[in-house]
């Protein structure tokens with residue numbers, strides 16, 4: 001029981017210890033304001049990473065998410081600023097397009113039995129390309145609703161606040177935890193990641209589940225795109241470049257196996273916060289180059305993968321005490 | 326076979342004229358198959374006869390080319406396992422491993438979890454999982470991942486899942502392959518209970534004893550064709566075998582004198598010698614000598630340390646005490662590579678996990694160990710590879726359209742033969758076989774036993790793990806008996822007999838001390 005959650009515990013410990021170290025160095029760190037900003041700044045990343053967790057749990061990968069975020073921001077900007085659409089209808093269209101895009105990739109993966117890596121890599125180029133077709137410039141979005149939504153927040157004493165993006169992310173994470181462990185869809189995802197053939201012979205609807213998980217990942221990337229456009233107040237086809245790699249990193253740091261079948265959504269959430277924490281630390285410090293963020297995250301990632309490998313060997317290893325009756 | 330008259334109530338499951346072809350193979354050709362309410366129906370045939378294909382076609386894993394299937398008179402055409410399950414047809418497929426990453430409870434209820442307020446009721450699922458396992462005498466932590474349990478336990482969980490889902494038809498494709506005698510007895514009890522409730526059971530096996538102990542009727546397939554359906558009571562064994570093989574099996578299949586003469590001729594130096602060899606929590610220290618041309622059997626119940634002994638000898642597990650010597654020279658076995666360099670071969674028990682490389686061809690699978698031993702920098706010429714592959718395909722009667730077929734497309738038993746061929750091709754000095762005849766049909770069974778003798782005559786030494794005591798007795802010169810992870814007895818010459826082995830397994834205090 002204990003070691004099933006061990007990767008998760010280790011990840012959480014890293015977050016707590018990291019936070020305490022930061023707070024020890026910069027007393028201003030331990031404030032609701034910093035925590036609130038941490039959540040807001042990483043909201044789009046967290047939302048995307050939830051979808052990525054599902055895809056990876058099912059034994060796949062989705063490299064298109066960053067491009068889909070970028071595309072969504074441009075689509076929103078074009079619809080609202082040039083098309084004169086109301087943002088709410090633009091949001092609905094963007095979500096539908098992003099979800100449909102994911103579903104199409106899932107269908108290709110299932111029907112043609114193609115490796116997800118290749119299909120979503122192609123999806124990445126297509127989504128980026130479509131963004132450029134819409135516009136190559138960064139388009140500011142000036143609709144009044146954007147300003148209102150930007151101000152919307154739960155405020156606490158001491159300057160802390162939970163903005164709309166942060167709230168959305170927390171909601172998505174909570175819904176995803178329920179989905180992973182208390183729905184049949186969630187069980188099917190783990191089953192698919194465990195062993196595709198066995199899952200099929202046990203009656204898991206492999207095709208439907210594959211399409212659904214990529215659709216969900218696309219949908220969440222679309223939502224992340226909306227959050228990103230709220231956050232930056234603009235649409236730009238180069239936005240969120242490399243975010244697919246950041247999300248994969250968060251998923252792995254969070255203890256999910258890249259080969260599928262093992263892991264937890266909540267771990268991914270912590271993984272996102274750890275990345276955010278490192279970034280915030282470097283901002284606080286001021287003297288460090290922002291590249292140190294990447295280096296720190298790279299080292300962390302490496303350590304975590306080694307840790308997981310060791311744990312898995314202990315967990316599934318034979319030759320230990322007989323486990324059964 | 327009498328066709329149901331219009332007045333009689335329709336049979337539970339009726340398959341008529343079912344055909345299924347794969348690229349290059351007509352796996353089923355116009356097969357009829359009928360299961361009645363409350364019967365256990367054996368589906369028999371050689372490796373590659375089409376048994377698994379029949380099962381998969383009628384449960385929707387494959388789509389049929391022609392034919393009809395009716396369930397209680399209604400035509401059905403499931404397009405997937407899920408749909409078959411909804412029709413109350415539960416199946417344990419031959420290659421099912423369930424899902425090692427999910428808990429026992431989740432495996433049992435995947436796709437049919439108890440729900441409450443639209444969400445999975447995990448508490449109810451755990452409770453029901455425990456209840457489902459009671460008839461099998463399994464009380465285990467149902468929240469633990471399935472992968473933590475032994476192959477046998479996993480197999481029982483798979484069976485329990487299928488039984489729990491099969492309100493009408495239960496299909497078991499070689500379910501007993503990794504169970505010991507006691508577990509088989511439990512399974513049979515469950516099957517009889519289900520039969521008395523009117524459920525129709527389809528049972529595929531290669532153990533004829535099990536057929537006669539349990540089944541009411543027998544349907545035999547050969548090369549994708551229906552040979553016939555008979556009542557078990559009216560079909561003598563020899564006739565059954567003749568139906569399966571399409572020829573008489575020479576009676577020589579069993580009772581062959583152990584090679585060499587009995588008794589004292591042990592003066593030859595042993596090929597391998599182990600002294601005080603063992604590993605904590607795996608096998609107690611043991612002594613073992615194997616001479617060239619000798620077959621040593623390892624007998625004992627499942628979990629008695631048989632497989633562990635074999636793994637130690639091959640270096641797959643590392644010993645933490647004792648010494649090993651080959652040709653009188655002390656050696657260290659730090660891994661299979663060391664063992665292979667010394668001329669050892671090992672054919673593992675769990676072939677699916679440790680053996681075949683599914684996407685590679687039959688030829689490539691057969692050549693694999695030989696190529697690995699000689700190093701990948703010196704490829705075996707293609708012509709030579711083909712010769713070797715063809716030779717073993719003929720020798721072991723591996724049913725495949727050609728040597729280039731991906732091995733995963735072969736029937737389960739034929740994959741096993743190819744794996745055996747892989748090690749035989751290396752012409753090892755010591756070959757370790759873990760359950761060499763599991764899942765192999767009667768014809769090939771006799772073939773493999775004959776092959777074992779021929780190899781020994783050529784000077785190869787063999788260490789064989791097997792649950793089939795008759796089989797062990799048939800070819801072993803000496804038999805080491807294990808119990809509770811200890812070598813408790815070593816029988817030689819005239820002592821090698823089934824009752825002596827059983828006595829050694831069953832005896833409470835250690836009756837025969839292993840020699841110091």
Ligand SMILES: Nc1ncnc2c1ncn2[C@@H]1O[C@H](COP(=O)(O)OP(=O)(O)OP(=O)(O)O)[C@@H](O)[C@H]1O
Pocket residue numbers: 347348350351352370371372373374375376377378379419724725734735736737738739764
């Ligand atoms: N997916 C597939 N593609 C191509 N050929 C196949 C496929 N599945 C089975 N076959 C072929 O169909 C034939 C029947 O195989 P099947 O698995 O039904 O045999 P079986 O009677 O179950 O044998 P066994 O006792 O060895 O399990 C074999 O020749 C096999 O090679």
Ligand SMILES: [Mg+2]
Pocket residue numbers: 376377378419498736737738
């Ligand atoms: Mg089969």
